[in-house]
Amino acid sequence: MQLFIDSADLVEISAAARWGVLGGVTTNPSLMARAGVSDPGQAVAAIAGRVDGPVNVEVLATDAGGMIDEGRRYARWSPRVTVKIPMTAAGLEAVHQLNKEGISTNVTLVFSAAQGILAARAGATYISPFVGRLDDLAADGMRLIRELADIFRIHRIATEIIAASIRHPLHVVEAARAGAHIATVPFKVLEQMIRHPLTDAGIERFLADWGAVGASHRATASDRGSKRELRVPGATNAQETTIGEGAGQCKNVPH
Numbered sequence: 150m151q152l153f154i155d156s157a158d159l160v161e162i163s164a165a166a167r168w169g170v171l172g173g174v175t176t177n178p179s180l181m182a183r184a185g186v187s188d189p190g191q192a193v194a195a196i197a198g199r200v201d202g203p204v205n206v207e208v209l210a211t212d213a214g215g216m217i218d219e220g221r222r223y224a225r226w227s228p229r230v231t232v233k234i235p236m237t238a239a240g241l242e243a244v245h246q247l248n249k250e251g252i253s254t255n256v257t258l259v260f261s262a263a264q265g266i267l268a269a270r271a272g273a274t275y276i277s278p279f280v281g282r283l284d285d286l287a288a289d290g291m292r293l294i295r296e297l298a299d300i301f302r303i304h305r306i307a308t309e310i311i312a313a314s315i316r317h318p319l320h321v322v323e324a325a326r327a328g329a330h331i332a333t334v335p336f337k338v339l340e341q342m343i344r345h346p347l348t349d350a351g352i353e354r355f356l357a358d359w360g361a362v363g364a365s366h367r368a369t370a371s372d373r374g375s376k377r378e379l380r381v382p383g384a385t386n387a388q389e390t391t392i393g394e395g396a397g398q399c400k401n402v403p404h
Contacts, residue, residue: 150325153202153311153333157184159195161336166199168339173202175255175277175313175333177233178209190226197227205255205275207233208243216243224252231274233257236264241271248272255311262296269301269308275331280324281314290314291323298328318342 151172154165157180165171174196186192189206197204204227208219220232220243231253234240244254248271255275256268260283268276278297280290297310311331312324318341324332334342 150329151202151331152321152339153205153331154339155180155313155315155333155335157181157186157192157196158336159184159192159199162196163199165336165339170339171200171202172331173204173231173333174200175205175233175311177207177257193223193226193230197229200229202229203231203253204229205231205233207257208235211235211237211239213239213242213246216240217246220247220252220254221250231255233277234273236260236268241267244268244271244273248274257313260293262293262300265293265297265310266300269306273308275309275311277311277313277333279314280312280320281316283314284316291320291327294324294327294329302328 152170153173153175154162154171155175156162157176162171162174176193176196181189181192184192193204193206206223206226208216208223210216210219216232216234216239220234223230223232232247233255234243234247234257236256236258240256244256247254253274254272255277256264256271256273257277257279259265259268259276259278265276265278276297278290278293280294283290283293294310294312300306301308301310309330310328311333312320312327312329313333315321315324315332315334315338318338321332321334321338321342
């Protein structure tokens with residue numbers, strides 16, 4: 150399963166890219182606004198320069214013609230652009246047309262297997278079931294991922310499933326087990342996935358143990374440096390005086 154980051158923040162995207170785990174980016178108007186984006190085209194081009202995978206950009210129009218026009222314009226921003234389109238009748242029409250033009254699409258706001266089937270048959274490159282929002286309604290979001298994964302496998306549907314509305318690291322693990330091709334994850338959750346209290350405790354213990362070893366070595370080196378062998382000038386091998394400084398001892402070798 151690939152990992153996308155659900156963000157329009159260039160700092161977050163760049164950090165995840167440096168970790169080597171990033172397969173793509175999903176954005177939406179809310180994320181763009183939160184990141185302070187004033188020029189979406191410029192922002193998308195900058196994001197595309199930092200990732201090797203698709204950059205998802207969501208349409209604002211609600212009619213098919215408007216979605217198609219926006220999708221064509223977005224596609225000109227970067228060859229990495231995937232156009233996000235809502236799961237509506239007009240959205241399906243737009244997906245169908247953009248697919249015929251070779252433009253990648255992601256049908257978003259999918260909440261049922263029936264919607265997923267329609268989106269896939271319309272030609273969507275990706276579909277995005279929102280697991281967290283289903284969980285909010287006391288439904289089982291991961292059950293939808295499993296259903297769609299089974300259906301797509303049985304019928305050899307090429308559309309890929311993006312588990313969206315991810316709330317915590319367990320959602321990511323469950324999505325992988327359920328058969329999602331991709332999970333799109335907020336940066337905060339990616340950071341949470343890195344951490345584990347036993348990892349932190351293990352690092353602290355290793356550093357403490359190594360610090361103790363280093364202190365022991367320094368003490369031994371200091372002790373050795375404080376002891377010097379003094380040879381009496383003009384004395385033969387049989388006439389030596391060895392003084393152990395700091396030991397308080399003097400040994401004279403007799404004639």
